[in-house]
Amino acid sequence: MKKSVILKGRALVIRNEKTEPIDDIDTDMIFHNKYLHITDINEMGQYAFDNLDGWKDFAKKAKIGDILVLGANFGSGSSRQQAVDCFSALGVQALIAKSYGAIYKRNAINAGMPILQADVIDEIKFIENKDEIEVNLETGLIKNLTKNKEHKAKGMSNVQIDIYHSGNLFEYAKNLK
Amino acid sequence: MPLGQTVIEKIFSAHSKDEVKPGNIIWLDLDVRSARDFAGANVVFNLKKHYGDQEKFEDKEKTVFTFDCVVPANNLGYAENQQIIRFFAREEGIRVFDSEWGIGSHVLIEEGYSVPGSTVVGTDSHLNIMGSVGSFGQGMGDQDIAFGMKAGKTWFEVPPTMKVIIEGEIKAPCSAKDLTLAVIKKLTSKGALGRAIEFEGKAIDKLSFAGRITLASMVTEMGGIVGFIPPNQEIIDYFKTRSRSKFTPYYADEDAKYVEEVVIDINDLKPLIALPFKPDNVVEVESLEKDKIHVDSAFLGSCTNGRYEDMKIAVEMLKGKQVAEHTVMKIVPATRTVLGDMIKNGDLQTLFDARALVSNPGCAGCASGQIGMTGKGEVQVSTGNRNFKGKQGAGLTYLCSPATATAAALAGKIISPENL
Incomplete structure (x- = not known):
């Protein structure tokens, strides 16, 4: 039941109107606190980024298999798990950010969401919306198939890979020993 | 054994098969997994939900519940949460330090669960107080603690370590608390963000057991992950009779790497x-x-x-x-x-x-x-x-x-x- 560690998909690059990376996107911009009562993951996708200027229609733009490319300190703020799960609900395959808020990172890893850390959002020449990209979660190699460019990030740790293959943290523990 | 390790790197190396260096995420074996009356009921809920039909504990002897937030419970919410824990713990054969015992982190030390060199997690955001006895302690949310109880391990990103060197000595009527406030004043609430601290200096060596607890307990307010005070003979002797297992105190290597060194002079320390x-x-x-x-x-x-x-x-x-x-x-x-x-x-x-x-x-x-x-x-x-x-x-x-x-x-x- 092992999943592939090489993921191919369309890039959605979260930049502003001036094509600059949007840093410090907090959990209220990702999944606003007015929706915190929602516990069914299938309901969550429609609200993803609906409080982020320029991306309020994200749920309509996103396609299954998309890979998000993000700025620094992504997911700062509260500990809400929905800020990760809303992307899973839309079929987002992986996140590549310059950096993550500490709690967000913990939540994403626990939920089995593949996350890589890389500065690729800085270069328009390297990546634009809807480019076809391929990421190797183990080696950290990010290939832009549309632009024929490569970037080497740090691969995911054994811990992340273990949890990713299991689905989430709780599933992982079921198969120990 | 890799050269040049800090205290946290040594403790982690002794509790993990993964490569321990700052920034790496590792599987960390846990010597103690605890939950208190705050969030403890949610831990029970998570264990039942995910592992209802299988063994829920990697090792019951290493698992405890402690009641300390509201003891005895003076509102229905706490009373019910404590009772959820009591029912569950009785059924599963897990030790509960109930309302008469006192603050869980201190009870874990007194009862020989948290010993020098050990790894301890619980639902208390001041569990890094264990740094006072050279142990790694960490507060976590109810899902992480439920997982820790089931798996006997957790994952953790190895933090970089900074050194805080205290120059001078504490003179009465000042005490360890005044020293601690002086450190917070200098570092502010963000000075140790995402880092481990190692405290050093004559005043640190001389700190009593109680004084060490005071200083280590407020590393949370400095933004730090945990702050270590090297165990002296008094601390080691304290655990000789009460530790539940063999223990190894860890000290930093001389060539250990630190991201920053901060010197704080307390010669003119006032209350x-x-x-x-x-x-x-x-x-x-x-x-x-x-x-x-x-x-x-x-x-x-x-x-x-x-x-x-x-x-x-x-x-x-x-x-x-x-x-x-x-x-x-x-x-x-x-x-x-x-x-x-x-x-x-x-x-x-x-x-x-x-x-x-x-x-x-x-x-x-x-x-x-x-x-x-x-x-x-x-x-x-x-x-x-x-x-x-x-x-x-x-x-x-x-x-x-x-x-x-x-x-x-x-x-x-x-x-x-x-x-x-």
């Missing part, structure tokens, strides 16, 4: 106090005297200043005296052991004669527990570790040492113990 509502808003107590701030309540206790040594400071100052007329002094020993020592040594009589209120052990003042909350406009001096708005009620909380809190109780106003 310090943190103004509401931030623990790093620290000034000299003396600078407030001109304002003649009336004190309604003085709280002595908490995981920061709830040891016998802290109680003794108040006992000595209150001997033959009375708390000021319009002031209440609330004294809460951290644990049963501390209370036991107070009974044995006749301290309760002294405190009773001084008209101080003494309650059963627990978190009390910091968790709106058995000694109540502050009302609007109430000025409270507290030996606790947090004075955030609303945390202890609607009043204004100042953080200070046991001596400064007792001086305030005697004078009915904020005053340096030097000028009492």
Whole structure:
């Protein structure tokens, strides 16, 4: 039941109107606190980024298999798990950010969401919306198939890979020993 | 064995098969997995939900519940959560340190669960207090703790380590709390963000067991993951008789790598106090005297200043005296052991004669527990570790040492113990 560690998909690059990376996107911009009562993951996708200027229609733009490319300190703020799960609900395959808020990172890893850390959002020449990209979660190699460019990030740790293959943290523990 | 490791890198290396270096995420074996009455019921819920039909514990002997936030429960929410834990723990055969025991982190030390070199997790955000005895402690959410109980391990990103070097010595009436506030003043609430700290210096070596607890308990307020104080002979001897297993204290290698070194000179240290509502808003107590701030309540206790040594400071100052007329002094020993020592040594009589209120052990003042909350406009001096708005009620909380809190109780106003 092992999943592939090489993921191919369309890039959605979260930049502003001036094509600059949007840093410090907090959990209220990702999944606003007015929706915190929602516990069914299938309901969550429609609200993803609906409080982020320029991306309020994200749920309509996103396609299954998309890979998000993000700025620094992504997911700062509260500990809400929905800020990760809303992307899973839309079929987002992986996140590549310059950096993550500490709690967000913990939540994403626990939920089995593949996350890589890389500065690729800085270069328009390297990546634009809807480019076809391929990421190797183990080696950290990010290939832009549309632009024929490569970037080497740090691969995911054994811990992340273990949890990713299991689905989430709780599933992982079921198969120990 | 890789060369040049810090304390946390050594402890992690002894508890992991993965490569331990800052920034790496590793699987970490856990010696102790605990949950308290706060979030403990959710831990039970998660264990039942995910592992209802299978064994829920990697090792029951290493798993405990501790009740300390609101003991005994004085509202239905806590009462029900505690009972959920009791039912579950009885059924599963898990040890519960119930309402009579006191602050869980201290009980784990006294009962020989947290020992030098060990790894300990729980639902208490001040569990990094274990750094006081050279142990790695970490507070986590209910899902992470439920997983830790089931798996016997957790994952953790190895933090970089910074060194805090203390120059000079602590002179009375200053104590470990004044040193701690001096460090927070220097580092601020972000100075150790995402890092481990190692404390060093003559004043650190000389810190008593209680003083080490005080300093390590407030690393959370410095933004740090954990702050280590190298165990001295006194600490090692303390655990020789009470440890449940063999233990190994770890010390940093001489060529260990640090991201930053901060030197703090305490030669001119005076009694310090943190103004509401931030623990790093620290000034000299003396600078407030001109304002003649009336004190309604003085709280002595908490995981920061709830040891016998802290109680003794108040006992000595209150001997033959009375708390000021319009002031209440609330004294809460951290644990049963501390209370036991107070009974044995006749301290309760002294405190009773001084008209101080003494309650059963627990978190009390910091968790709106058995000694109540502050009302609007109430000025409270507290030996606790947090004075955030609303945390202890609607009043204004100042953080200070046991001596400064007792001086305030005697004078009915904020005053340096030097000028009492």
